[in-house]
Amino acid sequence: MAASFVQRRRRQIMALGALACLLAAIFVQGRIERLKPGATAHPLLYLPSGKYLKVAALGFDGLLADLLYLWSIQFYGSYDIKDRYTYLERIYDQVITELDPHYLDPYLVGALIMTAEARNPEMALRLLDKAVNANPDQWLPAFEAGFLCYNDLHDYTRAASYFEKALRVPGVHPLVRRFYAEMYNRAGDKRTSLKEWLEIYQTSDDPYAHGIAWNHVHDLKVDVDIADLTSAVGRFRDREKRPPRHLQEILTAGLLPALPRDPEDRDYLYDPQTGAVRYGGGLVLGR
Amino acid sequence: MLARVNAIALNTFREAIRHRILYLLLVFAVVLISFAQILSLLTVGSEEKIIKDFGLATIDVFGVLTAVFIGIGLVSREIERRTVYTLLAKPIHRFEFVLGKYAGLALTLLVNTCVMTAWFFLVLLIKGMFDPRLGVAVLLLFFQFLLITALAVLFSCVSTPILASVMTLALYVVGHLLWSLDLLAKRLQTETGRILCRVLYYLLPNLGNFDIKGEIVHGLAVAPGRIVWATIYLLVYGCAILWTACAVFERKELQ
Amino acid sequence: MAVLDLLDIHKSYRSHLSIRKYWILRGLSLSIGEGEVFGFIGTNGAGKTTTIKLALGLIFPDQGSIRLFGEDASRVELRRRVGFLPENPYLYDYLTGEEFLDFHARLFGLDRITRRKRVKDLLERVGLGNRGYRQLRHYSKGMLQRIGLAQALINDPDLVVLDEPMSGLDPIGRREVRDIILDLKTRGRTVFFSTHILSDTEMICDRVGLLVKGALKAVGTIDELVSRDVPYWEVALQGVVNGKLPCGRIVSRREDRVLVRVDTQGDLHRLLSILNGHGARLVSVTPARQSLEDLFIREARAASVPTARLEEGHARQS
Numbered sequence: 001m002a003a004s005f006v007q008r009r010r011r012q013i014m015a016l017g018a019l020a021c022l023l024a025a026i027f028v029q030g031r032i033e034r035l036k037p038g039a040t041a042h043p044l045l046y047l048p049s050g051k052y053l054k055v056a057a058l059g060f061d062g063l064l065a066d067l068l069y070l071w072s073i074q075f076y077g078s079y080d081i082k083d084r085y086t087y088l089e090r091i092y093d094q095v096i097t098e099l100d101p102h103y104l105d106p107y108l109v110g111a112l113i114m115t116a117e118a119r120n121p122e123m124a125l126r127l128l129d130k131a132v133n134a135n136p137d138q139w140l141p142a143f144e145a146g147f148l149c150y151n152d153l154h155d156y157t158r159a160a161s162y163f164e165k166a167l168r169v170p171g172v173h174p175l176v177r178r179f180y181a182e183m184y185n186r187a188g189d190k191r192t193s194l195k196e197w198l199e200i201y202q203t204s205d206d207p208y209a210h211g212i213a214w215n216h217v218h219d220l221k222v223d224v225d226i227a228d229l230t231s232a233v234g235r236f237r238d239r240e241k242r243p244p245r246h247l248q249e250i251l252t253a254g255l256l257p258a259l260p261r262d263p264e265d266r267d268y269l270y271d272p273q274t275g276a277v278r279y280g281g282g283l284v285l286g287r
Numbered sequence: 288m289l290a291r292v293n294a295i296a297l298n299t300f301r302e303a304i305r306h307r308i309l310y311l312l313l314v315f316a317v318v319l320i321s322f323a324q325i326l327s328l329l330t331v332g333s334e335e336k337i338i339k340d341f342g343l344a345t346i347d348v349f350g351v352l353t354a355v356f357i358g359i360g361l362v363s364r365e366i367e368r369r370t371v372y373t374l375l376a377k378p379i380h381r382f383e384f385v386l387g388k389y390a391g392l393a394l395t396l397l398v399n400t401c402v403m404t405a406w407f408f409l410v411l412l413i414k415g416m417f418d419p420r421l422g423v424a425v426l427l428l429f430f431q432f433l434l435i436t437a438l439a440v441l442f443s444c445v446s447t448p449i450l451a452s453v454m455t456l457a458l459y460v461v462g463h464l465l466w467s468l469d470l471l472a473k474r475l476q477t478e479t480g481r482i483l484c485r486v487l488y489y490l491l492p493n494l495g496n497f498d499i500k501g502e503i504v505h506g507l508a509v510a511p512g513r514i515v516w517a518t519i520y521l522l523v524y525g526c527a528i529l530w531t532a533c534a535v536f537e538r539k540e541l542q
Numbered sequence: 543m544a545v546l547d548l549l550d551i552h553k554s555y556r557s558h559l560s561i562r563k564y565w566i567l568r569g570l571s572l573s574i575g576e577g578e579v580f581g582f583i584g585t586n587g588a589g590k591t592t593t594i595k596l597a598l599g600l601i602f603p604d605q606g607s608i609r610l611f612g613e614d615a616s617r618v619e620l621r622r623r624v625g626f627l628p629e630n631p632y633l634y635d636y637l638t639g640e641e642f643l644d645f646h647a648r649l650f651g652l653d654r655i656t657r658r659k660r661v662k663d664l665l666e667r668v669g670l671g672n673r674g675y676r677q678l679r680h681y682s683k684g685m686l687q688r689i690g691l692a693q694a695l696i697n698d699p700d701l702v703v704l705d706e707p708m709s710g711l712d713p714i715g716r717r718e719v720r721d722i723i724l725d726l727k728t729r730g731r732t733v734f735f736s737t738h739i740l741s742d743t744e745m746i747c748d749r750v751g752l753l754v755k756g757a758l759k760a761v762g763t764i765d766e767l768v769s770r771d772v773p774y775w776e777v778a779l780q781g782v783v784n785g786k787l788p789c790g791r792i793v794s795r796r797e798d799r800v801l802v803r804v805d806t807q808g809d810l811h812r813l814l815s816i817l818n819g820h821g822a823r824l825v826s827v828t829p830a831r832q833s834l835e836d837l838f839i840r841e842a843r844a845a846s847v848p849t850a851r852l853e854e855g856h857a858r859q860s
Contacts, residue, residue, distance in 0.1 A: 055464060055467055058460060058463040058464070059347075059463040059494070059495065059498045059500075060344050060347075061501065062336075062340045062500060062501045062504060063340040063341060063344045066330075066336060066337045066340050066341070069330070070326065070329050070330055070337070073329070073330070073331050074329065100501065102501070102505045102507070103336060103505075104332075105330070105331065105332030105333060105336070108332070109331050109332060290648070290651055291648075291649055291651070294645060294648040294649055295649075298634070298637075298645050301636070301637070302634060302636055305636040368632040369628060369630075369631070369632050370631075370632045370633060370634060372595075372600060372626070372628040372631070373626065373627075373628060373631060373633075373646070373690070373693060373694075374649070375598075375599070375600060376598045376599075376600070376621060376624065376625075376626035376703075377621055377646065377649045377650065377697075378618050378619055378620075378621040378622045378649070378650065379618065379621075379649055380618050538602065540555075540600075540601045540602065541595070541600045541601060542555075542601070
């Protein structure tokens with residue numbers, strides 16, 4: 001039986017009413033969007049710490065960490081939210097990484113945000129320390145921490161100690177070894193640096209690494225040799241009250257067990273006038 | 288006896304397969320696993336963890352939902368709707384009915400889990416993220432489903448469909464929170480409180496035993512002993528639940 | 543030997559929320575003999591279904607003993623010889639008629655060949671011969687009742703227990719069920735069924751039991767229960783133009799028909815004998831026997847069951 005006119009009218013009115021209400025709802029939502037409060041009122045910022053969230057997660061800690069992490073990178077990627085770094089450490093240190101201490105991305109990306117955007121490298125290092133402690137089988141967090149010390153803090157000794165931690169992990173990328181060696185150089189300890197670079201040179205079978213090691217060994221050897229020779233010249237001068245006429249004199253004076261030769265197996269050049277020792281060739285890395 | 292249990296099991300399986308809810312849940316699961324892929328595009332870092340976490344969580348949740356709703360639907364509703372009268376007037380022991388029902392449900396869950404897992408593995412294979420150890424994680428999840436189904440059968444023998452669903456879901460939640468009960472036991476001041484916590488900890492079903500999702504996704508080692516013990520726990524605790532269900536059903540008045 | 547023997551059964555139930563006990567059966571004793579068709583009638587809520595469930599071990603008595611074929615009814619093996627059709631059976635509606643019967647047959651451990659034959663025969667017997675392939679969800683109420691009956695007979699039982707087997711059936715269906723019951727009787731089986739429809743009981747039962755509020759008010763053959771004395775006759779006559787009849791009382795009159803009530807057999811003969819003389823024509827003579835219905839209502843009233851509703855119920859059922 002076809003619907004009567006009255007019935008059809010009624011249904012049309014109801015359909016129109018429904019549509020009108022839906023449009024109104026969309027409009028209202030639009031207004032609500034515009035009223036969105038600032039960053040500090042964002043509900044997810046008030047999450048309980050990960051220890052308690054674990055309870056609510058019912059065994060889905062990993063997934064919850066994933067979702068919160070996804071949210072966090074969207075949040076920290078939106079540049080229009082002001083004061084968004086207030087809870088930065090809380091979110092990464094106490095919530096996400098508490099839920100899943102073995103999930104590396106939050107540590108690394110969190111540290112990146114803390115350093116590059118919030119400009120707080122110490123906070124980043126705290127986070128990375130946590131990563132290192134929780135994941136002794138991973139070398140990347142220690143490396144990142146070392147790199148941070150090197151690049152942002154210019155604290156080469158600290159960087160070296162991080163790189164050393166990374167080196168203890170089996171399967172670490174060979175790059176880390178090279179960084180470690182170079183840190184000593186930057187910190188001023190060329191001798192140890194040379195020793196490390198020499199070992200890399202002798203043990204690496206990758207021709208690329210081999211080549212890089214050679215460059216460093218070359219230049220460091222020059223620096224170290226010149227330093228040794230210069231210090232011997234100084235001791236000679238103190239003793240004999242005059243600079244040596246040529247480097248042989250140092251040898252005869254017994255101030256050095258042997259005269260080092262340069263990487264090209266030539267003698268180092270000596271100027272008796274100034275007492276300066278020089279290298280005849282060019283430094284590969286040109287510093 | 289086995290023939291009768293078998294007949295009921297197959298009948299239960301047939302009924303479950305023709306139940307629309309099963310397909311609804313399955314479709315949802317498949318959709319969610321596919322959604323994981325889209326979600327993973329939002330990440331900075333490895334997509335793999337997100338897809339794996341999401342996939343395993345989906346299988347976990349939907350397996351539990353299937354276990355509860357199909358389990359309760361097929362047992363509790365049968366008792367409520369009196370289909371069971373004609374069955375029990377036959378020369379069949381009441382416990383055969385309970386066991387037959389459970390076997391049918393277990394078979395249904397097996398098929399269900401296999402379908403979801405197959406889809407999940409397919410997605411992973413296409414993306415080159417497949418890890419056979421995920422199979423072990425799914426196996427333990429399946430053990431969890433078997434335990435929850437046993438609970439569903441027990442509560443169906445005791446109560447109405449709605450109450451039975453609520454009780455089973457409640458025990459699922461509690462089963463995953465037992466570790467906090469353990470922590471609580473250590474913190475409490477009173478002796479009775481501590482003893483109570485310990486007792487509850489051992490009596491309630493410890494579903495955490497079947498949860499190795501985190502370890503597998505992170506590629507950490509799982510001692511084979513854990514798997515063996517989890518299996519034994521399932522067998523022993525599961526038998527305890529089913530035996531209780533049989534005992535309860537033996538003297539149940541079928542109004 | 544009694545096929546089913548209930549001795550001093552007490553059954554109560556306690557509702558979930560209160561502590562009060564409600565007694566459904568108090569001291570019920572009943573014995574069904576081999577080969578008899580026993581009709582169990584009673585008011586709504588009298589306890590008929592409860593009695594049946596007790597007999598089948600679906601519920602357990604507070605007190606008293608139940609014996610099937612002479613042995614304790616809780617023995618599961620005894621049910622090999624029993625068939626049961628519950629009231630308003632809910633069946634697996636996703637199964638076809640054949641699958642349904644086959645499933646039940648399997649529970650008896652019948653082999654495939656026997657099963658197939660039995661299923662076919664039974665479907666024929668209950669009048670569903672060509673509808674076995676359809677799913678039960680598409681069956682009408684009458685068809686469901688029939689398939690339920692088929693299921694009760696699948697094992698060729700010695701005792702068939704039926705709870706309201708006629709419910710939901712049209713007169714044709716009811717006739718068929720009656721025929722099946724009589725057929726069972728000729729084969730020497732025992733049938734125990736409960737019903738609201740008293741006329742059916744009168745037609746096929748050997749013995750009848752009347753249950754009112756959990757107590758057996760009357761049990762025995764119909765003749766034993768209902769007196770054969772005829773209290774009065776109602777005579778319908780045509781063509782009695784006017785007036786005076788030698789005996790009897792005019793109960794109603796329409797056009798040229800009258801309904802006359804005479805109280806004794808003597809008066810009846812006298813009335814009939816003058817018919818010839820007066821040119822009136824006899825339409826019918828109906829002895830008003832006391833019926834089972836009268837007994838029913840009388841007992842129900844005595845137990846103060848609200849009978850207005852009773853009679854309403856009867857009008858709907860019959």
